Amino acid sequence: MDDPKVIYIKNCAEPPNAIAQALEDERVIISRAQQGDQQAFYQLYQQYHRKVYAICWRMLADKDSAEDVCQEVFVQLWQKIANFRGESKFSTWLHSVTNNIVLGHLRRHKNWLQRIFSLEDQTMADIAVEMPDSVGLTELDKHIARLPERARLVFVLFAVEGYRHEEIANMLGMAVGTSKAQYHRARNLLMEWIEI
Amino acid sequence: MNKLVSEQALQKALAKLPDEMTPQRDLWAGIERAIEVKTPDKPAHVTPENKVFMPTVWAASLVIAVLVTWLSFSPQFSEQPLDLAQQNNSPLTLVTAMQENFKQTKQSMLISFGQPKISALPKEIQQELINLSSAQTTIEKALNEDPSNNDLLNLLRWTQREELDLLSQLYSPKWQSI
Numbered sequence: 598m599d600d601p602k603v604i605y606i607k608n609c610a611e612p613p614n615a616i617a618q619a620l621e622d623e624r625v626i627i628s629r630a631q632q633g634d635q636q637a638f639y640q641l642y643q644q645y646h647r648k649v650y651a652i653c654w655r656m657l658a659d660k661d662s663a664e665d666v667c668q669e670v671f672v673q674l675w676q677k678i679a680n681f682r683g684e685s686k687f688s689t690w691l692h693s694v695t696n697n698i699v700l701g702h703l704r705r706h707k708n709w710l711q712r713i714f715s716l717e718d719q720t721m722a723d724i725a726v727e728m729p730d731s732v733g734l735t736e737l738d739k740h741i742a743r744l745p746e747r748a749r750l751v752f753v754l755f756a757v758e759g760y761r762h763e764e765i766a767n768m769l770g771m772a773v774g775t776s777k778a779q780y781h782r783a784r785n786l787l788m789e790w791i792e793i
Numbered sequence: 794m795n796k797l798v799s800e801q802a803l804q805k806a807l808a809k810l811p812d813e814m815t816p817q818r819d820l821w822a823g824i825e826r827a828i829e830v831k832t833p834d835k836p837a838h839v840t841p842e843n844k845v846f847m848p849t850v851w852a853a854s855l856v857i858a859v860l861v862t863w864l865s866f867s868p869q870f871s872e873q874p875l876d877l878a879q880q881n882n883s884p885l886t887l888v889t890a891m892q893e894n895f896k897q898t899k900q901s902m903l904i905s906f907g908q909p910k911i912s913a914l915p916k917e918i919q920q921e922l923i924n925l926s927s928a929q930t931t932i933e934k935a936l937n938e939d940p941s942n943n944d945l946l947n948l949l950r951w952t953q954r955e956e957l958d959l960l961s962q963l964y965s966p967k968w969q970s971i
Contacts, residue, residue, distance in 0.1 A: 633833055635825070642821060647813035654814055668820050668827070675828040705962075734814075737806035756807055788799035791806065 627687060631679050638678075642671055645688070649695050655753045656699045658742035666702050670695050692758070700768060703746075740790045744783050751776050752783035888936050888949065892929075895953040902957060906964035918963065925956045 623644075629637035649670050653663035674694060681690055734742075741749060750769060754760045755776070760768070762776040769776070903909065911919060932949045939945065 631833060635828065638828070639821070639825075642824065646820060647815055650816045650820075651812060651814040660817065664816050664818060664820060667816060668823050671820070671824045672827045672831070675824075675833055676831055677833075679833050735806065735810060737803075737810060757810060784803065788803050791799050791802045 623687060624683065627678065627681065627683075630675075631681070638675055641674075645691055646671065648688070649691065652692065652695050652753075652758070653699055655738065655741060655757060656696075656750055657703070658744075658749060662702070662706075666699055669702070670698050673698060696754070696758075696768065700750075703750075736791075737787070740787050743790070744786060747771075748779045748783035748786070751779040752787070755780050756784075887946070888933060888940065891946075891949060891953070892933070895957075899957060899960065902960055903964075906960070909964055914963065918959075921959065922956065925952050925959070928952045929956075 626637045626640050630641055646667060650663060650667045653666045653670070654660065657663050657666065670691075674691065677694070681687060741752065744752060747769070751765055754765045754768070755762065762773050762780070765771075766773045766776045771779075911922065914922075929949060929952050932945055932952065936942065936945050936949065
């Protein structure tokens with residue numbers, strides 16, 4: 598017969614929690630990566646690069662740029678991972694790092710004509726009807742890629758990534774009203790295209 | 794009714810969006826090469842001494858960086874030819890000097906990058922360079938009509954810088970091209 602003390606401890610103990618265990622494992626991996634362990638960093642890459650790439654692809658609507666920026670995210674992550682103090686979930690922190698890098702990339706590479714004449718309202722649909730790298734994408738992703746840049750960014754940040762308009766306005770340096778207007782514009786275009 | 798249907802269709806499609814996508818090429822190889830030469834930054838521990846010391850160090854570094862940048866770059870690209878042109882008090886000479894200076898800077902930049910072939914660049918980039926060049930020509934023509942127009946002068950300078958930045962981004966050695 599079991600010792601009553603042991604039975605008591607068994608009953609009181611938390612049941613094995615897979616999520617808690619996974620988070621603890623991840624914490625250990627992050628800590629090792631923070632010490633410069635490349636193997637641990639590779640594990641983080643394996644776990645998150647598809648998510649990071651999806652964010653990059655949706656915001657940039659271009660395979661090559663998305664791949665380049667995804668690499669840039671992980672190189673910067675390697676250098677800055679020590680700044681992660683565990684105050685939020687790692688995935689949330691990485692998500693926000695990714696958004697910042699993508700937006701920085703867009704600011705650096707914005708077409709000069711767009712800067713001067715604000716031609717950003719031209720939809721990608723006007724420029725290229727068929728994307729050569731659209732294999733394997735959902736219909737909605739293909740439509741999102743056709744949206745004008747600002748509308749696309751706002752739509753992805755609001756409807757896909759769940760940011761609030763206040764946060765989006767802050768990230769993109771626009772008024773909250775503009776963010777809402779761009780979202781509605783994107784939504785209307787998408788609904789129109791889905792109908793077709 | 795139709796709108797309601799498309800709104801529902803959109804919501805449905807949104808719910809089905811995958812939160813992961815797989816890149817077509819292997820990205821790790823490039824990342825690995827880039828991080829091999831870099832070590833992660835150490836976390837910043839702020840001690841009371843640091844609190845006083847750090848802002849001073851930052852301010853000093855900033856001043857040094859600004860001075861070095863100004864001394865290294867400013868006289869080569871902008872100041873010297875502009876000064877020469879301004880001595881002549883002619884806006885047209887100023888435009889000529891700006892273009893001359895730009896050509897020299899671009900040429901030395903291309904030499905430092907090993908005279909790369911522009912024709913080997915992707916078509917969109919070539920088009921971007923063509924656009925910049927044709928913008929410069931157009932602005933120059935406009936300046937012939939209105940030589941003292943400051944906005945046009947600024948625009949010309951901006952397109953020149955844009956072209957140099959683009960060349961620098963394209964040909965400076967960087968990890969993405971690994």
